[in-house]
Amino acid sequence: METNTLKMNGTLNKVMLIGHLGDEVKMHYFEGGNCIGRFPLATNEVYINKQTNEKITSTEWHNLVVRNKAAEICEKYLSKGDKIFVEGRIKSRQWQAEDGTTKYTTEIQVTEFTFLTTKKEFDSVKSAQNLESKNTNFETPSPSNPENDLPY
Numbered sequence: 001m002e003t004n005t006l007k008m009n010g011t012l013n014k015v016m017l018i019g020h021l022g023d024e025v026k027m028h029y030f031e032g033g034n035c036i037g038r039f040p041l042a043t044n045e046v047y048i049n050k051q052t053n054e055k056i057t058s059t060e061w062h063n064l065v066v067r068n069k070a071a072e073i074c075e076k077y078l079s080k081g082d083k084i085f086v087e088g089r090i091k092s093r094q095w096q097a098e099d100g101t102t103k104y105t106t107e108i109q110v111t112e113f114t115f116l117t118t119k120k121e122f123d124s125v126k127s128a129q130n131l132e133s134k135n136t137n138f139e140t141p142s143p144s145n146p147e148n149d150l151p152y
Contacts (some may be wrong), residue, residue: 005103013089015108017062018116019043021082024073025066037071039064039078041086041108063087070110083116 018114022040029035041062049056064086078084088110097103 001111005013015088015090016085016087017043017108018083019062019084021078021080021084022061023080025071025078027071027075034068035071036068037066037074038107039074041084064106064110065091065107066110066113071075074113077115077118079118082118085116087112087116 019041022042025037025039027035041064043060043062045058045060047058048054049058076144086108088108090106091109092104092106094102094104
């Protein structure tokens with residue numbers, strides 16, 4: 001019987017996050033047609049301070065990078081505040097700033113993603129609920145959801 005084993009010399013670099021976009025997807029296009037999209041993702045941890053019994057929310061920000069077709073899909077359908085599930089790997093990089101200093105950043109290179117809630121989807125559901133509440137013949141309108149037709 002064969003078992004699943006790690007093929008990367010026993011190491012693993014895998015990240016799974018569920019969070020909300022902190023900004024719009026920023027696109028950068030390269031010669032040859034490739035592109036990347038970047039956006040910040042916020043994840044929250046909520047806990048109770050035992051001394052004060054106060055509810056504390058701690059937010060962690062993650063810099064996400066998506067490439068090519070995935071970047072174009074994210075740019076088209078995602079907006080600030082949308083909730084998304086992503087899988088990817090942590091990548092650190094450095095570069096020289098204009099002033100000569102070395103800058104460092106850590107990013108999540110996204111390999112898979114699932115939209116959980118998008119503002120476009122929320123607005124279409126809200127519109128359908130408004131139509132439904134005004135509909136006097138008790139027929140339920142069918143809201144259109146183009147996001148569900150995505151080929152990914």
